[in-house]
Amino acid sequence: MNKKFAALSILCSFALFLVAAGPAQAQCKLGVPAVKVGVQGAASGPHADYGRQIEMGATMAAEEINAAGGILGCKVETRFMDDENRAATGVKNARLLVTDWGAHFTVGTDSSGVAMAMGPVLSELKRIHFFTHAATHRLTEDLVAAKGIKEIVRVSVPIYQDAITAALIFKDRKDIKRWANIGADYEYGYVAWNLFKETLQKYRPDVEFVAAAWAPFLTLDFSPHVSAVMAQKPDAIFATPWAGEAVMLLRQALIQGVFDNIQVWWQAMGGSVDVLEGITAEVQKDRFKGKLWATARYIHNWPDTADNKAFIERYRKRWARFPNYSAETTYSAFFIMKAAVEKSRSLETDKVVGAMKGMQIRTPGGVRVFRAEDQQFVYNVPAGRPVVDAKYPIPVLGDLRIFEAKDYYRHPPFAPVAATK
Numbered sequence: 001m002n003k004k005f006a007a008l009s010i011l012c013s014f015a016l017f018l019v020a021a022g023p024a025q026a027q028c029k030l031g032v033p034a035v036k037v038g039v040q041g042a043a044s045g046p047h048a049d050y051g052r053q054i055e056m057g058a059t060m061a062a063e064e065i066n067a068a069g070g071i072l073g074c075k076v077e078t079r080f081m082d083d084e085n086r087a088a089t090g091v092k093n094a095r096l097l098v099t100d101w102g103a104h105f106t107v108g109t110d111s112s113g114v115a116m117a118m119g120p121v122l123s124e125l126k127r128i129h130f131f132t133h134a135a136t137h138r139l140t141e142d143l144v145a146a147k148g149i150k151e152i153v154r155v156s157v158p159i160y161q162d163a164i165t166a167a168l169i170f171k172d173r174k175d176i177k178r179w180a181n182i183g184a185d186y187e188y189g190y191v192a193w194n195l196f197k198e199t200l201q202k203y204r205p206d207v208e209f210v211a212a213a214w215a216p217f218l219t220l221d222f223s224p225h226v227s228a229v230m231a232q233k234p235d236a237i238f239a240t241p242w243a244g245e246a247v248m249l250l251r252q253a254l255i256q257g258v259f260d261n262i263q264v265w266w267q268a269m270g271g272s273v274d275v276l277e278g279i280t281a282e283v284q285k286d287r288f289k290g291k292l293w294a295t296a297r298y299i300h301n302w303p304d305t306a307d308n309k310a311f312i313e314r315y316r317k318r319w320a321r322f323p324n325y326s327a328e329t330t331y332s333a334f335f336i337m338k339a340a341v342e343k344s345r346s347l348e349t350d351k352v353v354g355a356m357k358g359m360q361i362r363t364p365g366g367v368r369v370f371r372a373e374d375q376q377f378v379y380n381v382p383a384g385r386p387v388v389d390a391k392y393p394i395p396v397l398g399d400l401r402i403f404e405a406k407d408y409y410r411h412p413p414f415a416p417v418a419a420t421k
Contacts, residue, residue, distance in 0.1 A: 026073035030347055034077040035070075037062070037334070038097030038106040040090065041133070041326065043082035046218060047110060047243045049274045050133060050326045054108045055080045056319050057132075057327035061334035064314075071338050072345065079103070083114055090114035091121050098125045104347045105130065107333050110326065112136035112188050119143040122151035128349055130337060132329035133297070135159045135188060137195075140374035141414040150353050153375045155336060155368070156297040156329040157409075162192045162268035164408040165295055165383050166238065167199035169401050176263050178210045180234035182225050182241070182249065185214035187419050189240040192268055194418045196238055210234055214421065215241055215249075222249045226256050236264040246270055247278030250292070254282065259289050270294025273324035276386060276395045283386045283395040294397060295383035297325035298365040301396040302382055311364035322394065332363035336377070373412045378405045
């Protein structure tokens with residue numbers, strides 16, 4: 001089979017499975033009772049919706065794969081576990097899923113801290129984990145590209161989306177010179193801010209970074225952080241608290257009149273469904289005055305393709321929700337796994353990873369391309385402003401800024417990025 005035909009067959013596989021008839025009938029060609037996939041995410045606490053969306057994306061993918069004949073005639077079986085957004089729990093879950101339950105693959109993980117703790121354990125367990133949320137660049141840059149842990153595969157766009165995309169969007173805004181940061185007080189927030197500053201300064205050596213206020217995990221009252229940075233009279237705010245914390249931060253910023261006194265607010269991962277649901281009333285009333293910008297690792301109104309529209313329709317029918325990015329990335333991870341297993345006709349790590357080399361696969365979030373050097377699936381996700389669209393009951397991102405992945409992804413060899421304040 002030539003390379004062009006092989007790539008085409010992979011691109012077609014996502015669409016073709018939907019029209020295959022009936023449940024799996026043939027005997028499993030992999031010699032196992034079922035392909036077991038362990039799934040975990042943060043399903044309790046303030047970020048619980050992300051874990052629930054991981055579970056929903058995994059469940060729907062498994063149902064659809066099984067309805068279309070399984071993987072080489074093998075049924076897919078899933079088991080979900082709450083990692084509580086804690087590193088120790090994530091590691092314990094990984095061990096239990098593999099050694100006790102017998103998982104052939106694992107999928108999910110919201111927290112970068114959990115991901116970094118799991119990485120070395122995966123090589124011990126000899127099981128591939130498809131990471132579908134955790135954003136730290138070190139997962140793929142350090143643990144895969146530098147240390148060679150082949151059991152790590154990332155399906156979601158990492159922190160590049162939060163930081164480099166923002167710099168590219170605002171580098172030509174001459175009216176914005178003074179930037180301030182309201183950051184998540186852990187590695188995600190530190191690296192996002194440092195990478196944003198580093199990138200923006202390459203284009204705009206005249207910019208100033210005038211303030212940084214750091215909000216610990218589970219912050220409820222952001223008013224001191226907002227007051228501290230606004231005292232320095234910034235033109236723009238870069239913010240990294242996410243999920244429910246992002247909603248509280250934005251509402252408190254409105255109370256303090258921030259959007260009357262800045263040009264731009266960049267909310268990393270503010271395009272996630274839960275955040276958009278939380279600020280629906282404010283967007284409908286135009287309280288952000290068109291100054292709020294956001295992105296996510298997938299947004300439900302893009303790409304404008306038949307694949308994505310059909311995915312959203314099926315997802316809403318199944319769960320009565322829009323899929324957030326952790327749902328789409330998890331759903332797509334199952335079909336990446338399916339394509340690689342079917343190509344390799346194996347469940348062994350080396351053979352499955354080998355089958356992903358050169359892979360280009362069409363998913364609801366667009367075409368994902370496997371980059372072998374760091375085992376990162378590369379794809380495009382735009383950023384935009386939350387707006388009302390009559391076709392949707394919640395806000396969507398409009399006024400989209402779309403960059404080619406090559407322009408906002410970091411590329412090997414990777415230069416270090418400071419992971420400190």
